[in-house]
Amino acid sequence: MRYPVTGLRTFRAGSLAAAILAVGLAGCQVDSVSGPTASELDPYTGSKENIASLSAVLEANPRDPHAYNMRGTAFGKANKSEQAIQDFTRAVELDPSYYQAYANRALVYRNMGRMDLALADYNRALSINPNYDSAYVARGNIYRQHNQPGLALNDYNNAIRLNPSDPRAYHNRALIYQARNQHNKAVDDFSRAIGLDPKAPAPYNGRGVSYLAQGNAKAALEDFNWSLEYDRKTASAWANRGVALEELGHKNEAIGSYNRAIALEATNKTAREGLGRLGATYSRTRT
Template identity: 30%
Template sequence: MGLVAVAAVATGVTSWAVMSYSAAPPDAKAPSSADQNLRDADTLLQAGIAQQQNHDIEGADRTYRRVLELDPQNKYAWYNLGVMAHQAGRTADARADYDKALKIDPVFTSALFNKALLVESSDPDQAGELLKRVIAGNPDAATAHLHLGRIRAQQNRDKDAADEFRRAIAADPSLRSQVPEEFR
C-alpha cells in the first residue's frame, strides 16, 4: 500500500491531500521509480534546509548533494549550495551553483538576486542586468531597486539612481535609511 498526492483547487487555493493507493481513484498508477526519487529528493531537501538553519553546513552540503544525485534539476539544492558557498566566501563555487540553478530556471529570482550581490562589486553592469531581471519578475522587489540604485549612483547615473531609490522606498519605506543622503 503506497501513497499518492492529489491536488484539489477550491476557491482559488490549492490544497494537497495524501491518500493511500487503495483510496486513490481506480485508474491511478503506482508511482514510478523516477517519481519516488523526486519525492525522496523533496524530503531530503527539507532535511538539508533544516540542517542549514541549524548551522550544520557540512551536513546540509552532503544532503543537498544527495538531492542532486536523485534530481539533478533541483534548482533549490543548487541555490542553497550557492548560498552556503557565498556565505563561506567561496565566490567561484557560489557563482557556479547559482548559474546551475538559473540554467534550470532562468527567472529564479532568489538566484538572480544573490548572483547580482555576488558580482555587484566586480561586475556592476552584470549585477545591474541581473537586478533588472529580478525587478521584471517582481516590480515591487524593494531591495533589488535599492541595490540597482546604488549601482546607478556609482556609475554617476544620478537620475536613474534617484528613480530606483524612489521605487525602493515606495515598495518598502523602512529602506529609507539605507538610501544615500543625497538621494533622500
C-alpha cells in the same frame, strides 16, 4: 566616492559594495528557493473547483491515500493549512510508506513556522526513500535558515547528485557559498540555476549580489535588471539594483531604485541607507 565600513574583511577596505553586502547578506537581500520552479506553478491547484472535484473523488474512494495527498496539496495551495495537514495525516495513516505525503505535510508545517514538525517529517520521508531529492532540498533550507550550513550543504549536494536538473538545489547551495564569501562557486551555482530555469528571478538577484562582491557592478546591474524583468515586486532586487547603480556613479537612477524598494518594503535597510548616503529622502514612486 568611498565609505568606511567594518565587518567584511574579504572585501576591499571602504568599498561601497562591501557596505551593502554587509547589510544584504545579513538582512536577507537574497532569496532562497524551496517551492516549485516557475514552470511548475499551476494556479488551478488550489481552486475551489479542484478541491470540490477531489472531495468528490474521496467520497467515492474514502480509503485512497493518493486522493488525500492530492486534496491536501490543493488545500495547501489555497492556504488552508489545517485542512491540508489533516489530509496528509490521513494519507500516511492509510499508507505509512507514502513518503511524498510526509514531505508535503512538512512543507505545510514549515510554512506555519512549526520547524520541528517539518524537520521530523522530512526525516521520515528520507528514511523511507533516501533518494528523494526534493526532500533534501527542502530539509537543506531548514538547516540553512537555522544556522546549520554544513548540514544544509550536505543535503544540497545529495539533491544535486540525485537530480542534477533541479535549479532549486543549485540556487540554495549558491546561498551557502555566498554566505561563506566563496563567490566564484556561488556565481557558478546561480548560473546553473538560471540555465535550468531562465525565468526564475531569484537566481539573477543572488548572482548579482555575488558579482557586487567581486567588484563587477556592471554585471551585477545586468542581473538585477533581469531579476526585475521577471518579478518587479521584489524589494531586494530594486535595492540591490540601487547599489549597483550607485557603485557605477548613476546617482539619480540609484535614488529611483532605492525609492522603488522602499515603496514595496518600507523597512528595507539597504535602500534606506542608500538614500542616506546619497543625501536623498524617500519619495513615493509608482510600482
